[in-house]
Amino acid sequence: MSTTEENPPEIQLQPREATCADGARVEIITAREVPLGGPRAMTVYRTLPQKQRSLIGAWCFADHYGPDDVSATGGMDVAVHPHTGLQTVSWLFEGEVTHHDSGNHHAVVLPGEVNFMTAGAGICHSEVSTQATTVLHGVQLWTVLPDHARHGERRFDHYAPALLELDGGQALVFVGSLFGETSPIPTFTPLVGAELRVDAGATLEVELNPGFEHGLLVDAGDVDVEGAVVRPRELAYAGTGETRLRIRNNGPEKARLVLIGGEPFTEDVVMWWNFIGRDHTEIARYREEWENHSERFGVTHGYISHDADGLDRLPAPTLPTSRLRPRTNPEPVARPEMRIDRS
Template identity: 75%
Template sequence: MSHAKVEIITSREVPLGGPRAMTVHRTLPQRQRSLIGAWCFVDHYGPDDVSLTGGMDVAPHPHTGLQTVTWLFEGEVTHHDSGGNHAVVMPGEVNLMTAGAGICHSEVSTTSTTTLHGVQLWTVLPDKDRKGPRRFDHYAPPLIDIDGGQARVFLGQLLGQTSPVTTFTPLIGAEIHIAPGATVTLKVNPAFEHGLLVDVGSIHLEGVTVEPTQLAYTGIGETKLRIRNTGETCARTILIGGEPFTEEIVMWWNFIGRNHEEIAQYRSEWQEEAERFGVTHGYISHHTDGPTRLPAPTLPNAAIRARKNPAPTARPEKRID
């Protein structure tokens, strides 16, 4: 049996938020690979006992040139943004915020949340759409039965399901459960590159072991992906993918632009509370002494340059058949 090539991207622990930051596992971006399709950011967190970690409490902060995709496994998060959108993010429901030319928002786990567990993803907006208006989309995809497991398709088209959520480049996003000892075979778009993030379980993708918090990458040209659960309990994964994004981008803090000068302008406007980002109403911190908005970090001394993403071909790892 022929196998797709698989490249393993390991995660690193980073703080998310302000002075009481929660710890997340980040696989994108990094030097090894910055993009999978237009997906440019992958954070995975939990399951966290909120009584010990404090949960999520991210004060209003800005974004430009991207979409945020919030997907939870456990817990609830309140969302408020400067587009006037207010929502409670629930497990199994995708909440997608389009920054356009500029937006700011807050994210706080609810007081009823005891365990917080999920992923935070970003996608890059192409140049023709990155200066457009703010928007917010919500969708609760059905949980469908598939051979070997179950799935929810929250972006794009897969497994006969189509998400109505608006994206600006061709993308796929899905939560896939694999039953103990089973193999799920996915028919995928050969024009897409893909990434499989393992949340829990003993997973082999195309014969390659993928540990929890790791992201397994496959390049373009593949028509099938085989995900095998070698464990005795149900496994859970997130599949992302899309057509390779070929525009050069500069990504720093919460901003995506096209050069250093744009990033510096965005930072200056955020610090000056300019109209570009608007005002987020409704944010209530878990802490009375917390900041009302996150200040931007200091820019590096050297000009920020675009990262060169590798060709959309996986560098293979050792395979277990």
């Protein structure tokens, strides 16, 4: 997925913190609305990155979308666009999305099946909801590649995890290890990712790797995490050193969340538009190479837009007049001094 804002704003969001008396501290991060592509521009809800917390492990981007009536929103239609230094991670709850990339990978993204696209030194791709899709609903995630992997080969990995039955719910572990299940998807830093489902009126306990920081993005349900209410499209953050999270579903229907986590990522990261680099000069070079149709990104075949007059390739926005600087991330602990002002 691309971030298609022509002038991406720097938005400051204030998380709120809460804790159970004997539980993990959690920090609640709210989302901002972002239009995604096309004249009708479906809306996505972005919790990462933001000014207070840019990364959770190597996870650097989290968009939630839907459930959207495609007849009203137009669905997903993101023309060919570039990436560097990252992996895209596509996870659907409803609908279907076609994927084409310049590594000559062509796939249909289906609910419950994860698709990892590794950009390496450079890739371009397109994403379009299928004609059969009436409701589109899912999350799009990115991970930043460490220095030893970010100049590597393009690749594409697909995995359909088995549904695990747990005390209080179910899980689909799509990357890393959780609940005794390990995904075969290769990663370049230690990561975990899973869809969690919590039965009505139940509490699901998740044993955590204390060396990881974690985020829980709520898709649906009347949920609290360690006593902190987490509304749909909000993300509950727990820092390193925590060993357990208790997720309670207070509602009459099954709740659904997405868990992400990993070892804190300590390398400098400059993230602008669809590029991840290490300094302003790198990002400027990537932009120039994309605009000049450089071989770095290759050529994507197979993109068919919903709009006969639409662009077949997204142009890069204009760079800001000031130099881009590496993102700073706070210490990997929930911060009790931060509060949301909801007035």
